[in-house]
Amino acid sequence: MAGGTSRRWSRTVRGPLGVTAVVLLLAVLLLTVFAPMVWQTRADAVHPAEILQGPSGRHPAGTDLLGRDILARVLVATRLSVELALAATVLGVGAGLLLGAAPVVLGRRAGRWIGAVINVAVAFPSLLLALFFAVVFGVGAKGAVLAIGLATAPGFARLTQTMAATVAGRDYIAAARIAGVGRIRILLRHVLPNIAEPLVVAATLAAGSALLAFAGLSFLGLGVQAPAYDWGRLLGEGLAQIYIHPAGALAAAAAVILAAMAFSLTGEVVARAIGLRSAEDAVPAARTAATPPRPAAAAAEIAPLLAVENLRVTFPVRGGQISPVREVSVQLRPGEAVGIVGESGSGKSLTALAIAQLVAAPGRVDADRLEFLGADLRGRGAAAHRRLLGTSLAMVFQDPMTSLNPTHRVGHQLAEVVRRHQGADRRAGWARAVDRLRAVRIPAAERRARQLPHEFSGGMRQRAMIGMGLMAGPALIIADEPTTALDVTVQREVLRLLENIRTADSVGLLFISHDVTVVAQVCERVLVMYAGRIVEDLPSAALLGDARHPYTRALVAAVPGMATDRDRPLAVIPGRPPDPARLPSGCAFAPRCPLATDVCREQDPPPAAYDDGRRVACHHADLAPVAVAPQETTAGRDQS
Template identity: 75%
Template structure:
């Protein structure tokens, strides 16, 4: 970092800033009388020992006036920049605070304003706010705001989609707190760079308005006004216009070069901190059964985005102490189902269900604030990528403590002690020291365990784990799975485990729900998954996982074809184009999810013959 500051760019920027700042501080104190001294006998004199830049129409020293004007010029430019940054932040973060509906109108207004050059906007606002320094500050500030708002909105929208923001919402953190503690710290660095460089642009804009007579008015003067006064004599006495012009250029260069230097330092620091990738069965559960212990009951869940419905008719139930797995290919609706349960589907997504009960509370009704508090204390979510699940700018302990501080109004120290205790509970060594570290100082497995610890900060009854081991190597994966199993056994928690790996689900869960094209196609006990699955898709998923008996001389098995496009689902069974058992009935009529045996459900017209016709050993040799 110091090496970047000592580069030619950094040194040049530093020298210019020191010179400009020194002139702003010292010149009004030392040269004010000289700058205002009128000398009729010395009108429009050229450069001399007494007047290095000559004199103006009243015989006043031009260099002294330029140096004295530094303070007012910089002060007004910084005020305009500060106003532009403040208004830009308000506009840029408005969609986050106001929600998508009102946010779209704010975004549309920003886009319209950005289409106009900033100087044209400044002239427009100058007419509205009137002539003078105050009007010019307001004009330049509001003209600067749209560009800053556009940048803020773009970066805030990117951060708002990260997993750690979703985790904060699950924890019940409000929109304002999410903005102040999670979004703004992550976009602060580029905003600081932009603001620094905007100051140079504001300085030029202010000089332009004063030059046109819309800015500073007599008897006060800044560089733009001095430039305008000297322009009339530029052919007979060019120093009157050249010297203030040089001052404007040098000051603008100081701000712009400083912004470039800060950008390089921040870029180096960000690169340095970017981490590498780390490497007893329960009773069968079906909707409609006795639900005295049910933690989660979902009936006919549908999630739509306009005319597309990626989750259609999902029904499931989960008891205390039970682990239910959801498997399927990417795009089958697994994660979207979990997000709908956690109330994390944002507009334009629409969640509908005939029943959506969590811990005995109907999530379709009641106050959203009450639901948020309940979800924040009783539901824990563990996301796929532990690096994006934690805020990279905050200490791990502070992020964990935020949950109890938000919902239990705990003090800073009790919340910190509980965070350390939760890190110890998830087997992170030296938890006190680790709590004070940033996420990039953790390994991949430790970050995932920290995420589990965050979920345990309250008193969760249900853990939703959305592919929590995908980004981990097999050794760490086993440790995380063992940790989840131990926590579930110790606390009798419910576990909804989402994965595309049927082998992992078979190790962790009591029951398995197989999803395809947004609906459940099979619901069966784990012990029946490998050898008695009744849906051809389930059997194909099992066959696609290599084991110790897989013939290494033959290509790995795959499922022929591709999953259907949610925008254009085929008639009948969605799996029919890829199914070896498909008949005319399959292609015309979508089979219902019907009971098959004790505690099992399957959506297939040929469930009786699937184990015979679509044997796993045959699928393992199938190639497409």
């Protein structure tokens, strides 16, 4: 990895952009440090006999009204100009970071108010804001620093807010939350490293802009005051004689432009060379490490692992609220695999997030019963719930590339679980991470643990995500469409891995998918969701051939098989799923159901129990086999 970083630096710095940036920045920094030592006396020396002389060998940029050497004064002014610009940039960037990151730390409600303040401030031109604050804080260098810093902050805050909001929605942030990671740690470890590259470029551009802004304020007499001087003040002094002595003004202007270019180009080079990836040092893996004990569950064989009754998820909207998930009930025992299927938007993933306590405000989760390992998750013991869920519940998301933090090495991300919840030290956490990567059959696990997620293939990333879930010995794995983005070969490997984990350690599995054939193969029981509600709960053996709900049979028929007639159109479910904000009266599936009658359109059917343990919410469940043509259903079965 060190060799790769060195090569990136070498290639970037040797390019035209890199050479230009290095030369300019080095010149600015050398002048900032050494110019006052070398040219201060020459810059302050007054020569009445040499007033307003033009460029010459003795004075390359001429002299001013007191006969002082203009070039020497421009060189000496580098230190004050750069120091003030950097001070204003640090103030502006710091304030912008605090404002822009506020929604991540304080939550949406407070973040919404801060966002409104940012939006109002951004509406004003930064130069106008700088002039306003300069008047408020008064004339002088200190007031100018405050003015330019505060004028820079809104634009930087808007950028931070936008980038942070994009990253905050990623799956690895959700995983960090379920692991009990605090908001500030999430911000510092997961959000800021992933948005650092554009922020550094913006900060270096802000430094160049601050130089120009300071020159402008000093030029107007609002910045540096006599006897001190910076480039802006020298520019103002030279402007009065620009028609008879232009070199006096042009020297200071050239210094401002070149210094601003130095900072801007340097930021581009740094971002291009290293991408600001995490600089965490690799930790030598210990040879052996004790496997953390699994949480005790004294009544695991008696009480269900997960018990959910009448789960509801609501969101406020203008004029009321909507319920994308309603009346969901499920029980899952140790070692049992339960699948949830349905069309996109049916509420599958939201149900999983609600169980894992990952529905963020203003969403609200209610249930008559919501227990995991005997603990009531409806209570207010947030810290205890985070520890329980972080160690005993594993989430495997659909897209592993958004589930793993791209700026941290895979091993460090896995180790964070046991370090956070079980107090393991760094070495033990690393050893556990390597062991879990081996457990999910990732070759060369010790070497792979030191790599970044982009160095893994798609299947390896998904297995690494499963390995992360196994770090603390979970009792339940919630797999939210874990094979959707994988090819069939890798899909089979991932499914086999989940099955081995489930049977070896009696781990419960809640498997979410839109593929009914995969669910029928993996799970023992299947829940079919439509419009946020479970419409059928049946054994997986009956899913492909003996479903009783018309919607379930339509899902099965829509899956083509080897015996599907290619000369006929593929089977589809007519119509579209309903909008949660405008659910029809009666059965939500009635507008698309071939068996719908007046009673279906007027009354929402309650779940009815059958002797084989299934539950079906349909007024005409016994007539469902005629809802879909038999040959279409057979085509769906062939796929299995």
